[in-house]
Amino acid sequence: MAARILIVEDSPLVTDAFSILFRESGYDVDVAATVAQAVEVATRQTPDVILLDISLPDGDGLDVLAQLRERNALPRATLAMTGHGDARSRQKCIDAGCAEVLLKPLSIGELLRRIERHLA
């Protein structure tokens, strides 16, 4: 069975590009654009991996993790995506339970490798 990936990102331009990338790489793909949507989709679809944008229109992306933890619906790995590379915001993501922090932008090869590493 194909691994399932949830892309949480508010720009449809980015989710479109990532959806093509992951579908063509053999993943089942869901998308969500807000914290509320992400929690709802993740609870229903139980993705293996969540690719999580940190800044979302209705709140901090890390809130998704807190809410999923309460519902006992955490994925195998959550990879945070952020544009800010500073040590503090990286640490904040790790403390919230992200397996890894990806600094945007990432080449598609690198992105796929990082995700596969967490599914191995």
Add this chain to the structure above:
Amino acid sequence: MTMTHHVSDAGQSKRLKALEAKAADAQKTIDELRSRDALKTQFLSNISHDLRTPLAAIITHAEILRDGMLGELNQKQRDSVTGIVNGGQQLLDMIDEILTYVRSASDQVSLARTEFPIAELADQVKLLNQPLAAKKHITIERLNGDDLPSVYADRDKIKHVLANLIGNAIKFTNDGGRAWVSFARRGAEGEELVVEVGDTGRGIAPNHYDLIFQEFAQVDASPSRAHHGTGLGLAIARRLVELHNGTIWVESQMGKGSRFFFTLPLNAPRE
């Protein structure tokens, strides 16, 4: 006597009032300029962020095409799509530089200091620049620094400064040249660390020594110039060094090369 005294008193207090009014006007102008500057900074920050998102999507789509995920391309198609990826990445780098500049220019920027070995950091930056250097057959060396005490500074920001200086050294040095990083201590008790990034490149004319650290300044600003960029790299480096209470400067000989230096206090007060 008393009369004169009164007159002069009145005159003085009138002059004082006029001066106070002028000072208040000046303060008003300063406040206005400050708030306009803050608005401009916010605007630059927002627009850089908003430019980034669609550009990142364009690059991802182009990479998907380039890597044949939607079907194999012939060589010409692949070269063309590779051009989109490379051009997009260059543009993204420039937008990132503007964002970094805006962040470093705003008052909210703070240092997250930790202790770290700076020689190791230099090696990391060197490694990151190796592919670019190899392309131009430029060697990068770290000449010393194994025995230095740890510095207490913002690692990410110092990494940015080193990356900028080493990147420039490679950019402005011809094929087969040399670039290096070295360290020295100065002050009565060696309390100041001087970091040097040198190269055997084209050099910088003395009348440009100050200019290159100014925002948006480029030695050659003509549209036909050989090197394009935002002209913000060294201005950012200067701000980041100054945030650490250090200084940055250049010494150079035209045609022979340049040596950029920056200082970091080794005994910065611990938080």
